[in-house]
Amino acid sequence: MEAVFSAIEKICPSKRGADMKKYTSFKIGGPADLLAEPENTAQLRAVLEACKAVPHLVIGNGTNLLVGDGGYRGVIIRMGSRFSSIRAEGNRIYADAGASLGAVSRMAMEKGLCGMAPLSGIPATCGGAVIMNAGAYGGEMADVIESVRFVTPDGEEGESFDHGFSYRHSVYMGKDMIITDVVFKLWAGESDAIRREMEELSVKRREKQPLTLPSAGSAFKRPKDGFAAKMIDEAGLRGFSIGGAAVSEKHAGFVVNTGNATAKDVRRLLLAVQEKVRETHGVLLEPEIQFVGEFT
Numbered sequence: 001m002e003a004v005f006s007a008i009e010k011i012c013p014s015k016r017g018a019d020m021k022k023y024t025s026f027k028i029g030g031p032a033d034l035l036a037e038p039e040n041t042a043q044l045r046a047v048l049e050a051c052k053a054v055p056h057l058v059i060g061n062g063t064n065l066l067v068g069d070g071g072y073r074g075v076i077i078r079m080g081s082r083f084s085s086i087r088a089e090g091n092r093i094y095a096d097a098g099a100s101l102g103a104v105s106r107m108a109m110e111k112g113l114c115g116m117a118p119l120s121g122i123p124a125t126c127g128g129a130v131i132m133n134a135g136a137y138g139g140e141m142a143d144v145i146e147s148v149r150f151v152t153p154d155g156e157e158g159e160s161f162d163h164g165f166s167y168r169h170s171v172y173m174g175k176d177m178i179i180t181d182v183v184f185k186l187w188a189g190e191s192d193a194i195r196r197e198m199e200e201l202s203v204k205r206r207e208k209q210p211l212t213l214p215s216a217g218s219a220f221k222r223p224k225d226g227f228a229a230k231m232i233d234e235a236g237l238r239g240f241s242i243g244g245a246a247v248s249e250k251h252a253g254f255v256v257n258t259g260n261a262t263a264k265d266v267r268r269l270l271l272a273v274q275e276k277v278r279e280t281h282g283v284l285l286e287p288e289i290q291f292v293g294e295f296t
C-alpha cells in the first residue's frame with residue numbers, strides 16, 4: 001500500500017495515521033492508514049485511480065459513522081470543507097458535495113429561497129445528506145434535490161436525476177458512486193419568514209436533542225410501526241450505559257459518548273438495546289449509524 005499512499009500524498013492534502021476521532025461527530029475511532037482530502041473533482045479522480053486496488057471509503061462530515069477502535073486499513077477520502085463551494089442562480093443552488101447543509105441553508109435564506117429550513121440543522125455535507133436522504137421536521141433531501149454529478153473508481157462520470165429516494169435511502173447507497181456536485185431546486189419565499197422558521201427549528205433541536213455530547217444522531221432507523229426513541233424509553237433504557245456509551249437521558253433515540261467511549265462500548269450498547277426492545281416490543285431495531293473499519 002506504501003506506493004499507493006505516496007502517490008496520493010502527491011495529489012492532494014493527506015494525512016497518515018489520521019485519528020478518526022477528529023473526523024467523526026462521535027469522537028470515536030482508531031487511525032486510518034491515510035486520510036486524503038481532495039480539493040476538486042480532478043484531484044478526486046486521481047485519488048480514486050490511485051487507490052483502485054486498495055480498500056477506500058468516501059466520507060463527508062462523519063456524522064453518521066461509528067469507526068472501529070482498530071481504525072481503517074486503507075484510504076479514507078474526505079469530501080469536506082476543502083471541497084465546498086456554493087453558488088445560487090435563480091431558484092437553484094449549486095453546491096460541491098463537501099459543502100455543509102447549514103451553509104446551503106443560509107444562502108437559501110439570504111436569497112429568499114424556501115425548502116431548506118427543515119434540513120438546516122442537520123450537521124451533514126451535501127454529499128452525505130444525498131446518500132442518506134437525510135431529513136427532519138417533515139422535510140427531506142428528496143424534496144429539494146434536482147440532480148447530482150458523480151464519479152466512479154472506474155473513471156465513469158455522470159449526472160443523475162433519478163435518485164431512488166425513500167426513508168434514509170438513495171439509489172447511490174452502497175454503490176461505488178461518489179457524489180461530487182449537488183443541485184438544489186428551491187422555491188421563492190421571503191427571507192425573514194425563512195430565518196424565523198430556521199431559528200424556531202434550531203431552538204426545537206437544542207431543546208430535544210443532546211447536542212452538547214458527541215453522537216451520530218439517531219442511533220436506529222424509524223421502525224415500520226412506532227418510534228425507536230419511544231420504544232427504547234418504554235423498555236426502561238433511558239440513561240442505560242456501557243463503558244462510556246449511553247442512551248441519552250435527553251432523547252432516548254440518541255446514543256452519546258459521555259467522555260471516553262470506545263467503538264466496542266457503542267456496539268455492545270446498540271446490541272443490548274436491540275435485544276431489550278425485541279423482548280419488550282417484539283421489534284428488531286435497525287441501526288441507522290454505519291459501521292466502518294476494524295472492530296475488536
Ligand SMILES: Cc1cc2nc3c(=O)[nH]c(=O)nc-3n(C[C@H](O)[C@H](O)[C@H](O)COP(=O)(O)OP(=O)(O)OC[C@H]3O[C@@H](n4cnc5c(N)ncnc54)[C@H](O)[C@@H]3O)c2cc1C
Nearest residue numbers: 060061062063064124125127128129134135136178179217
Ligand atoms: C447531532 C446530530 C443530529 C443529526 N440529525 C439528523 C437529522 O435530523 N436527520 C437526519 O437524517 N440525520 C441526522 N443526523 C445524521 C447525519 O447527519 C446524516 O446521516 C447525514 O446525512 C450524514 O452526512 P455526512 O456528510 O456526515 O456523511 P458521513 O456520515 O460522513 O457518511 C454517511 C454515508 O455517506 C457516504 N458518503 C458521504 N459523502 C459521500 C459522497 N460525497 N459520495 C458518496 N458517498 C458519500 C459515506 O460513505 C457513508 O456511507 C444527525 C447527526 C448528528 C451528529
